[in-house]
């Protein structure tokens with residue numbers, strides 16, 4: 234992505250201005266800015282409590298901001314309900330996995346796929362041709378998504394019974410199943426070993442390339458995002474302290490003192 | 500699972516059920532016939548609550564209120580004109596003229612129509628009430644729906660001109676028989692089953708499992724909940740109509756805590772979210788209640804039955820909170836021994852049956 238594409242608001246897929254969230258005195262996120270270039274992988278890093286998850290909660294409409302605006306594809310979605318934001322094309326995963334635990338893996342994906350189709354009680358009860366076509370359609374779409382994530386063999390397993398890494402990938406599969414334009418991944422490698430993490434990075438890159446997704450990736454550790462992201466922002470105590478290409482951010486003195494120094498101590 | 504083709508097991512089950520009903524009808528065993536009708540009516544009530552609460556996780560304590568609405572609506576609509584003018588002299592004009600006591604040959608189509616109208620009235624009320632209440636969660640919904648039950652009772656008590664207030668409403672034509680009751684029970688089971696294994700059901704169970712995750716994939720929490728609530732209200736009202744034309748006289752006190760508690764016990768014992776579990780739970784609690792009633796009669800320890808049933812309920816909550824079935828379903832093929840041996844233990848050979 235060229236620098237002009239990133240800074241020009243007319244081509245930004247997501248345009249966030251002055252986004253702020255206050256929790257009774259505590260500022261979880263302050264004056265956050267973002268012009269997200271289409272088809273990029275954008276990294277947001279920062280220590281625990283920096284406001285990364287809060288940022289995702291705001292972008293996905295699950296939490297209402299104290300101030301600021303979010304424009305998605307030119308439309309102001311700041312006040313949209315979470316399910317409308319999802320339908321508009323912003324999907325997310327959660328830092329602490331949130332699957333539909335007692336549903337099967339395939340049903341976790343199907344319930345996301347079906348959101349683009351109309352559903353009616355009457356059509357369901359009489360099992361109308363349109364209803365049956367929709368159900369077949371949903372299954373047909375859900376299978377390849379599971380396969381893409383390497384979960385094809387797990388389709389009929391109960392989601393909560395899957396191994397940890399599979400649960401992480403199933404959550405991504407479910408998000409992808411909504412057919413989003415932007416995918417928000419909140420610490421997707423949390424709890425994974427280096428091999429699994431490497432595979433995951435590969436998967437994220439392929440999602441971007443093959444599905445044309447734009448990805449915002451929240452991560453705890455810098456090495457993860459360095460090789461993957463086109464651009465990186467660093468949050469600390471809710472404030473943006475750096476914003477730019479990985480190489481620039483890595484050498485930023487503020488980042489080194491605020492974050493890298495601490496991380497390397499640990 | 501093709502939809503238009505009735506699966507073999509369902510067909511066999513329906514035939515067996517019809518045969519049993521026919522035998523029961525011919526036997527003339529009034530006690531068992533009554534019990535079978537009760538069983539059917541409770542199945543409808545429990546499936547209604549299963550959809551509204553078991554599928555969605557929204558704990559509704561108000562569904563017996565819809566049953567009351569159904570009972571009174573249908574009872575009033577089916578009163579013959581002569582009885583009506585005498586029995587309910589102050590009925591508003593538009594209501595006074597309606598008498599759905601017509602029959603085509605042996606078929607009381609008026610009763611059928613009145614039952615449907617009762618269901619529709621309950622649906623409209625549920626739509627209005629649910630649009631507000633289904634936004635709430637947890638304890639708030641439980642308390643609010645309980646409030647609805649109380650309001651229905653107060654209205655029934657005070658709408659003297661229409662309901663006769665606290666006086667017994669009698670003279671209801673005894674239309675309900677084995678066939679009506681079980682016909683509707685089969686429909687209730689079918690509706691619950693269809694919904695559970697549909698996109699709608701997936702949305703209901705998804706938002707039950709995790710509301711945040713559900714919203715994150717575009718599910719508006721209100722919609723599946725409201726649909727479940729309204730469908731449950733319809734079925735509850737149907738049960739109310741059947742009940743009214745079964746016992747033929749009742750008062751508002753019937754539709755209150757006792758019945759609410761009884762239906763919840765049946766659902767919890769069977770497993771909230773399981774369609775087959777709801778039937779099993781209903782049978783079990785009904786049998787237990789009947790046995791206890793006899794013990795009461797023999798020992799003259801009246802009230803013992805209620806206490807033991809409550810203890811049973813508490814024991815289930817403590818030792819098996821998800822009930823007999825949880826959200827799973829009985830695998831009929833396995834029970835009836837129809838599954839070919841080579842397919843046993845291969846879950847991928849079967850359609851998904853998990854909530």
Ligand SMILES: Nc1ncnc2c1ncn2[C@@H]1O[C@H](COP(=O)(O)OP(=O)(O)O)[C@@H](O)[C@H]1O
Pocket residue numbers: 256259260261279280281282283284285286287288
């Ligand atoms: N619902 C909430 N109520 C109060 N404080 C919150 C809430 N959510 C997050 N916070 C606070 O906001 C800050 C940022 O949290 P979070 O966004 O989860 O950080 P991160 O994801 O970067 O670790 C933390 O201090 C956290 O305690």
Ligand SMILES: [Mg+2]
Pocket residue numbers: 285286287328
């Ligand atoms: Mg976080």
